[in-house]
Amino acid sequence: MKRFSLSLLLSAILFASCIQDEAPNVEAAIDGCNGNGIYSLTIDNLAKTIEVYVLDDDKQQELLFTLPEGATIQAATSAPGDNPPVYDFSGEDIRSFVVTAEDGLTTCTYRVRLNKLILPTRYGFETLKQPAPYHIAYVGGEAGIIEWASGNPGFQLTGMGFTPEDYPTVQIMEGKQGRGMRLQTRDTGSFGQMVDMPIAAGNLFIGSFDLANAVGAPLESTHFGFPFTRMPVRMTGWYKYRSGGETEMLDAGKPVVRDDTGDIYAVLYEAPTTDYSLDGDLFPIDGRPINEHIVLMARIPKTEETDQWTRFDLTFEAVEGKTVDRQALAEGGYKLAIVFSSSIQGAYFRGAIGSTLWIDEVEIECE
Numbered sequence: 001m002k003r004f005s006l007s008l009l010l011s012a013i014l015f016a017s018c019i020q021d022e023a024p025n026v027e028a029a030i031d032g033c034n035g036n037g038i039y040s041l042t043i044d045n046l047a048k049t050i051e052v053y054v055l056d057d058d059k060q061q062e063l064l065f066t067l068p069e070g071a072t073i074q075a076a077t078s079a080p081g082d083n084p085p086v087y088d089f090s091g092e093d094i095r096s097f098v099v100t101a102e103d104g105l106t107t108c109t110y111r112v113r114l115n116k117l118i119l120p121t122r123y124g125f126e127t128l129k130q131p132a133p134y135h136i137a138y139v140g141g142e143a144g145i146i147e148w149a150s151g152n153p154g155f156q157l158t159g160m161g162f163t164p165e166d167y168p169t170v171q172i173m174e175g176k177q178g179r180g181m182r183l184q185t186r187d188t189g190s191f192g193q194m195v196d197m198p199i200a201a202g203n204l205f206i207g208s209f210d211l212a213n214a215v216g217a218p219l220e221s222t223h224f225g226f227p228f229t230r231m232p233v234r235m236t237g238w239y240k241y242r243s244g245g246e247t248e249m250l251d252a253g254k255p256v257v258r259d260d261t262g263d264i265y266a267v268l269y270e271a272p273t274t275d276y277s278l279d280g281d282l283f284p285i286d287g288r289p290i291n292e293h294i295v296l297m298a299r300i301p302k303t304e305e306t307d308q309w310t311r312f313d314l315t316f317e318a319v320e321g322k323t324v325d326r327q328a329l330a331e332g333g334y335k336l337a338i339v340f341s342s343s344i345q346g347a348y349f350r351g352a353i354g355s356t357l358w359i360d361e362v363e364i365e366c367e
Contacts (some may be wrong), residue, residue: 025102027069030110034083039227039274039332042147042208044288050112051147055227055332059090061114068312070102070316076109089114119226119336120144121364123237125181128171134162135171137204138183148228154214154221155200158188168202168342172358175211176197176238176309180360181344185260185351192349199353205339207245219280219347223333225269227305230366231324232336234298235266235314237362241303244352249345252281252287260352263344264312264363265299268280271302271335278337280347295334303357338362 005146020214035048038061041052042248054061065073076096081088089095094113101107104271120139129138129147133156137148150169152161169261173181183202192198195215206226206351213221247260269278270293282291328334340359343351 004018005233006286020110022125024104026069026102026106027068028071028099028106028108029068030065030097030099031068033063034210035062035064037061044130045308046134048108048110050110051115052112052143053115053117053227055117057116059088059114060086061089063112064088065097067099068101071096071099073099078196100168104113115145117227117332118144118185119228120146121230121366123148123362124178125171125175125360126179131171133161133167135167135169135181140203146206148204149209149222150202150204151200151209151214152224153209153211154218155186155188157214158200160187160189160191168200169204175358177361180358181340182251183262183340183359185342185346185353185355187353189231193307197349199346199349199351201341201343201344201351201355202360203339203341203346206337211321218349222280222325223277224279224282224337224339224345225267225271227271227332228268228316228334228336229330229332231326231329232266232268232296232364232366234316234365235338236312236365237264238309238311238360239264239303240307240309240356240358241305241356242307242356243305244343244354244356247343247350247352250285250348251352253285260321260355261344262303262355262357263300263339263341263346264303264359265297266314266316266336266338267294268296268316268334269293270295270328274332277335285348290319291296295324310360330345336364338364 038065039053039055045048076098078089097110099108125137127138130136134152139146152167152169168186169183172180183197185201186199207224210221241262243260246257248255296316300315342355342357
């Protein structure tokens with residue numbers, strides 16, 4: 001019994017020692033954020049920025065951060081109206097927050113911007129919020145604020161983006177006026193072949209890209225649309241297009257070989273909930289109808305090949321006789337999605353390598 005008791009005691013001491021020797025967590029990051037009044041937000045862990053979008057003008061904003069185990073967070077500087085988790089943005093729209101890991105030594109600073117939810121209607125692609133490697137185009141000002149999204153973060157997984165210019169979606173210096181954007185269908189290499197995603201179309205859209213679903217559920221990785229409270233009438237802009245040649249497409253689920261073409265469209269759709277958005281399957285290629293929530297659509301019939309900047313002028317047409325509820329529109333019940341792609345079926349990884357769409361000077365005209 002004495003030997004047995006001694007053995008138990010030694011085991012308990014060793015077990016306690018193992019627990020004590022476990023290293024504290026060194027991860028300092030923000031994994032998520034929510035709070036009353038937030039309509040939507042985007043977290044960029046690469047640039048260490050968070051864009052928070054709200055519908056009203058209240059500058060006292062609740063921010064409930066999701067952090068790694070043991071981590072803590074606090075504002076880099078205090079503001080008069082701070083009462084965590086409510087923070088005062090009345091003095092400045094951008095505030096810094098410092099995350100400290102469980103080890104007490106590792107820190108990381110995020111910049112959080114509070115944005116009034118106004119979608120701009122003119123896009124010249126002159127400014128990049130993040131030049132490398134993702135070429136994130138940005139519009140900001142009194143007329144509204146938006147970050148354009150693309151599938152560039154997913155392309156990084158392929159290992160084929162050796163330089164920022166190798167990515168499918170990049171800014172160019174010579175647009176129709178000033179700078180513009182170039183979308184090009186790229187080879188995804190051995191990684192793409194392994195996961196049955198042989199190409200990555202250049203794409204640019206209003207919304208967000210969910211990297212977590214990029215491989216397992218790629219159609220769900222693109223979230224199209226942003227709240228819009230005005231009645232769109234037409235979308236205009238300028239484009240050039242060069243096809244990469246023939247590719248196998250699907251027509252109502254049946255494979256056909258055609259020359260690749262790009263896509264340019266905008267849709268106004270009902271948003272049953274604030275977090276609802278269209279995904280990459282809004283125009284199914286297996287014969288199913290388009291997404292039931294789409295009310296208005298402006299879509300180019302075909303991106304004709306041209307090496308000269310060519311104007312497009314697309315009218316928003318009602319889908320299947322649907323009408324817009326004007327009161328729900330004014331209250332933020334609809335979202336507007338604008339999408340450009342170098343390969344029309346790029347969401348399904350069908351397209352010709354080298355197909356290229358250039359885009360510039362886009363405008364949404366409203367009543």
